[in-house]
Amino acid sequence: MNELMLSGVTAAKKMRWCTVSDPEQRKCAELAKALVAVLPPAAVAAFARLSCVRAYSTADCIDKIRANRADIVTLDSGEVYSAVKQFGLVAIAKEIYSDGGCIMAVAVVKNSSLDVRSLRGVRSCHSGVRWTAGWSLPLGFLLSRNYLTWTKEQPLSNDVSTFFSASCVPGAATLAPSLCAACRGQKSYIRQRNYHCETSHNEPFYSNHGALRCLQSGAGDVAFVDHLALESIEGEREEFSLLCTDGSRAPLSHFAKCNLGRGPGGAMVTRLNYRKIARKFLTTVQMLFGQRGRERSHFPLFNSSAFGERDLLFTDVTEKLAVLPDGMDVSQVLGLDYVALLKGLGHEGSSLEDSVVRWCCISLAEQKKCEQWALSIKSDPLVCVKAASMSDCVEKIKRDEVDAVSLDATHSFIAGKCGLVPVVTEYYGRKCVPFSLVFLFRATRNIFMGNLAGRRSCHGHMYSPAGWLLPHTHNMSVGHNNSFSCNPNKAYSSVFWKGCLPGSQGNLCKVCMGGMGEAATKRCADNHNERYYGNIGALRCLVGDVSGKSYGDVAFLEQANLEANILSLRLTGWSEGWQPADFELLCPDGSRAPLSDWESCNLGDVPPNTVMTRPVLAARVYDFLMKSQETLSASADADFQLFESQQFGESDLLFKDVTQCLVHTSHLDYRTILGEEFYTHADYVFNCTHSDILEFCDQDVCSIF
Template identity: 55%
Template sequence: MKADMGLLTSLLLFTFLPLLSSGKKVRWCTLSEMEQRKCSDLSKALLAVLPPAILSSFARVSCVRTHSTQDCISKIQANKADIVSLDAGDVYTAVKLYNLAVVAKEISVEGSCVFAVAVARRGSLNIQRLRGRRSCHSGAKWTSGWNIPVGFLLSKNYIHWDEEQSLIRALSEYFNASCIPGVGVTAPKLCSLCQGQKSYVRDKNYFCESSHNEPFSDSEGAFRCLKSSVGDVAFLDHITIANATDTEQEQYELLCPDGSTANLTAYSSCNLGHGPGKAVISRHSFYKIAKKFLTVIQNLFGQKGKAEARFSLFTSAPFRGQNLLLRDSTQSLQLVEEQSDITEILGRDYVALLNGLGHEGSSLDNSILRWCCISAAELHKCEEWALNIQSDPLVCVRAFSQTGCIEMIKRNEADVVSLDATHVYIAGFCGLVPVAAEYWGGECMLDSGRALGMEKLIHVSDKGLPPVYAVAVTKKLARHVNIHNLGGRRSCHSHLYSPAGWLLLSKYVIRNLGNDSFSCDINSVYQHYFWKGCMPGAEGNLCKVCLGREEAAGKDSHRCIANHDERYYGNLGALRCLVGDPDGKSLGDVAFVEHYSLLHNIKSMESAGLGNWYSVSDFELLCPDGSRAPVTDCANCNLGPIPSSGVMTRPVITSESMNSLIKSQETLDLKPDSKFQLFESHVDGEADLLFKDVTSCLVHTNHLSYRTLLGEQFYQLAESVFNCTLAGILEFCNQDGCRSSEK
């Protein structure tokens, strides 16, 4: 026992040395008398457990009473207080607008993140019927009470917000009355349900303030607002309802994004999104002291702390309150490096959401849409598009692959991109959502409602979009080739992760190899299965046949790159790879492409003099049963159906993106004789630039999840393959704030 005390004394002496030498107090900012009492007890507990040798020189913890979180932030900036734990929304404000530093994140059993949920009385509401209702929110610009739910309502176009009005005004028009603590005196309607003390003396006024003295503040307060029958719906975090009583479970339910409802315990599957939890902030000049201080009090008074019996850091019950100083659900404090960027701390998705909601003082710029292009040819077409819709500004930005576009959108460097089905899966995994889907197959079948520039398609609700099929094409003279003996042959694929030449193909390759030879990583399987080939974006053997561009001779970066700068990229490129060069050199034995453009691409190569020694009759399809069929029989001889390509964006700007596309299509519809056509490609003999050339129109899909858009069969296949296949883009997305704690 004496040895343990000696070790503890040494630890405390070593850890507190910077505090002693600086003579600094640690001033904790408190928001209520309850917090003030807990802070005072913390100070006394430290004095009680500190060794006598340093008691006389140790500066005790000081508790600085304030009346709101904003007041705390201001006092810390002005060196009148040192630390406080804040909601992630306020953390962002403190860092970006007040130049404060994040010292530690609060970690609960489920990680550092929270689910934002909407709660209502059983049988009273669904998420689609909130207009004109009374709402209770944990706090203005807070994660669960504002940022995520408001972002969700905007993404579904339930709330209309444009450049002519503020977001606060848009919310005031949407809800009948609200309590949103901290929203400010300029929004009386959004404070009308609050019940804090009113006073003309600022320090005594707690009405609609983010303080424990506002009864409806924080998530517990929002739930209290609902339970008091003051509000109809409450927006709060899942932690508040995780331990709901049996009575609460019977009386209240969650409102799910799809319009359904669920029990309070189903928050992991029925929520409006997730975001970062609370974090402790301080000034940069005080960061090292704050870090040492938090380390000591956690070692002493945290979970299984050496002096937890004397004082419990993560318990508020003895002070007749909840979540005082820190959340009661907190298991530990995770220290953050001082140089960490706020995006690393809170996550890219969350920071992009805050930017979209105007947390740095600016609102969404509804007049500009940044479209992501993957090649010089796409960039050229995009710029032509922008010139033809001058009234609706379009900005064209450049990445070098579809995954590159997903990264740019995640970083808020671009807004929108059209992706093939596999990349829709990747983008959805990364937190992006569908805006529209490409409809092909002739004239758009129209019904009442809206589509992009037209009415809503019947096919979306009735039969689904017309299928695109993955097909394996070979030359008719190559009689020995069939779907079962492709091992060791030369292959042509449109690109890495392509639906036809990568994902659906995996089923047949694995089947041909047999279970004994199965490797989990499908990229590794392809490298060993095919002799060589061209799969733009891949590596090793599957780049050996790739060509790059003649005009880019000597530039290795263009060879095997996953965009149109590689001559054999895309469905047209894979067919070029199969045909070979005009000298008769054959490069591939089989090409994996999508059927919609097969006949057109064969004819276009013939007319361009690229394949004038071949015609449609010179090619055949490889069928799953080992037989072959004419290229006109895609419906009966294919590797499986592929969902439509989708336009993807960040959730908060879904409606913006959709409206911009509607205006763009309407503008172009007024120019039927224009040389520029959105669904045609006439640049350097390329095809499918920005959209598939066979697209008839874009179908509105922001009411669908990406999983629904893809269909369960395709989604399950993609999930099973990516669960064991390394993909850099998924690793990139997994690094984002909340995802890392969930995995």
């Protein structure tokens, strides 16, 4: 043994591993013997004292570790969350499998007429209550599609117990006894001898392999397990199939495409004051007995076949243990999406947050409109949360600091990449809204597409479809465009002398104005507080401020509501005298046209804005929006209109003002809503354009260890 290992060993103290069955107890005892056999004399005193503490369930193990009667146990990540958040334990290591640190939840059935949309009333087998693959991911999916409804007036387990006709959900006895009806464990009035529905191998249907036994024995019609357990299905594998999210079925080998979601795998927990000792212990046993351990012939750490059960101490298919550093928050260990899902499923108990919808607002004007919205509806309470930009809204939704926001097409693309899902899409009375280039004076005859070099530009905001994503694909200036065909920022910086692109930096911020009064903000802020933000802001930029200074030569914006915005310049006191006839469109072929010719003179189609949220909240947010829309549309002359922003001094606050209604789209993928052409172009652009928000979203808990 090298000095590094020896120094870790000699610093260690007695280690007590918590086991939940006789087979696991035997494996633990064999590990203790193996340590004595292979450790040098200087370390024997430390690890020869490894002891195995028998508990009757994983919940009992958590209690024993808290009470200093045991030190360490491996848990499913759903139980890890509870151990950390509710009981003050700390995660110290994660299991890593052949394809990373995550598992995929699958629904296994015997070949039948069942599909994932028709599970109400069937008998279900689950690996364990609150387990990632056996509970959280499948229930999150069923809730997101509204196949399972949850009123929140009672715990989720109550609604699950009425959704399935019979179930075995080990660990659910105290939540909803009917969820244990299909379990087969021994019943006893003596706590330590009652194995029925416990999270222990003494319950035959416990764990992923137990849930498969439940299915194979005929006690259930569907088993919710992780994909790692599929290899253990014996006999005629073709008798079984997976239920896919689109309603189809697939062979067991197709789990990568046919699954109900992905989440973190197992992890080890201990007390906070014992974490350093436990880490050293795990590091040492892995170096000795892991897949590449030099003493693995004495004791294969990740193999339980000799003890008559699977997944004892660790999951048998574990490749290695990733020992976690100090200071890792549970969101970093388990992932933001998974933690948000668990909160959404009520893993922390009920709270005021469960009954409200938190809407993301990116400016003072949006905050005021949102607050008026909250006062005008008869539905679940609405809370208005401030954010700095649309990108910040996406991050806050992912962090579970806010629930929903309506995003333009590019930000919908970003949100989709970040794991958010559509709820509704704004409907404008036509499929898409083409956008056009507008320029200022008819008398300025030397401005046309292909001759914009050295001009001053006005763009709605960073990542806006009309102001950022699409214009750079056209020939703005000879000799400049092709060099930066996939990076809009470089294209605009190269072509234009200066401009206003809110959310940008450098020369593309120099024309911006910032905010005033209550909405005071630094120049170039990526929200409505910047007076040149959005479609109305790009138009203001084009005509200049009240003094006639700080203006642009060309504006990239959407055609929708353009003439009304031009007329609003005078009504809002921004600038006098402007009429639609004072502006022209620049066409891709180098010609110009009046505003009325926008259908033939435009630079492309912009998909509609979409409300995005976390998957588990999709049905709830949809219900809230429909109730809100119904309430507010009941009276056309009401003081507050959801799709009107003029009374708040801006346009397109919270939703586009041209919106006619909100259309249900949570059954569609965001890629379908955007359309293949727009999606492909956005994907191409972001492959070579740095984005902080996409970098944030790309932190994959499944592959970072």
